[in-house]
Amino acid sequence: MVLYTALFLVLNLGSQLIGAQHLQVGFYNNKCKDAELIVKEEVEKAFAKDNGIAPGLLRMHFHDTFVRGCDASILIDSTPGNLAEKDGPPNGITLRGFEVIYNAKARLEAECEGVVSCADILSFAARDSVHITGGMFWEVPAGRRDGRISRASETVDIPPPFGNLSVITQAFRKKGLTQDEMVALLGAHTIGRSHCTSFSNRLYNFSPTNSQDPTLNRFYASQLKQECPQGPGGSIDPNLVVEMNLSPALMDPSYFADVLKCRGLFTSDQTLTTSPQTKNQTEEYAGNGLIWQQDFVAAMIKMSQIEVLTGAPGERRSEIRSNCRRINP
Known part of the structure; x- marks a missing residue:
């Protein structure tokens, strides 16, 4: 469907x-x-x-x-x-x-x-x-x-979801992906859900001077605190989850609109507004979902070919597993 x-x-x-x-x-x-x-x-x-x-x-x-x-x-x-x-x-x-x-x-x-x-x-x-x-x-x-x-x-x-722009850009570059491709791929956060523990530091323990991340929309933060309440000793139930956005089963550009409204769930999402280049790209995708989807597909094809094993001569040992859960005898 x-x-x-x-x-x-x-x-x-x-x-x-x-x-x-x-x-x-x-x-x-x-x-x-x-x-x-x-x-x-x-x-x-x-x-x-x-x-x-x-x-x-x-x-x-x-x-x-x-x-x-x-x-x-x-x-x-x-x-x-x-x-x-x-x-x-x-x-x-x-x-x-x-x-x-x-x-x-x-x-x-x-x-x-x-x-x-x-x-x-x-x-x-x-x-x-x-x-x-x-x-x-x-x-x-x-x-x-x-x-x-x-x-x-x-x-x-x-x-990591708590990485700043430099950290996540370097992680993608290490795998041969550009920052532009990184921004396109992060759009996958438009679907799905996240465990509260992946972003709770932004709500309760952000820094010595700010318990809450000042870049997080305060109304959104209030909503997230209701969905991810602190337990005894400030703990967060590791089983609690929240939807990534208002349309968590629809692959649309709403993720980028959310980021521009300071409603990016992870630090690694909101960090896209911290440089002119990534912010401009975020604005472009928020306004034109077709461009984003085209770029996303191109980046997915490239990502799916990182360090692949094909059984070519001289390649490190590989196989076709008969059971995906374990290596062949």
Whole structure:
């Protein structure tokens, strides 16, 4: 179910970006022709029960990419001898949607055993999550393989919600993404929800001189305090969540309008108004959702190709996992 009239855009950016990474649109056409359809069906099935699955899958793809690239290492379970990415901060209590990927993988293994990687399933699911919430459709260059390493200690590379403009810009640049692409990608915060603990410092413990972040709209802050009350000793219930904005299941440019009204939920959102360049871009996107969606899709395609594994000669060891939750024997 598409929540508003989606703008369909099939971008041919893949051929410009893949280079030596050996990814290609339609990679499974002759190998497993229903691969993308099966993933789409699983996303739609889960979304019909819980529309929060869409932002969950998009966020999972983002978090996977920022640790060892797009290799589906975020799907691997921890073992007695290793704490995996999915259980490291901030993933441990905030990620959801794993069952969608696992269900799609089970169906694909039954249909085309050993053919479709978990990394490609996650990339397809992220695209489908954007589309089902009213965003643009794009063709996903595929052919990724799955990584065999997953370490919670490496999740420090994920941009933090409390980061200022310099911190988050550097985190994106480290992965080869420009500041302009960063601003476009942050627009994904227009859908979904957040745990109160990800931004509660802005409400109660911002600085020695200000208990509340002065850049936060005071009426919005009052609303957030009602939804995220302090408990004994100033603690915040880690299970409390709030919607990212007034249309949390609609991929629209309202995120940028919120930021301009000082209603950005995270410090890393509101920081977009702290430089002329990022503020101008935020204003452009707030006024023209089509431009934002085009830029968002281009940035998503680029992001999905960071440090990909393709089984090319000389590449570090990779595989197509038979079960996304663990490496092959």
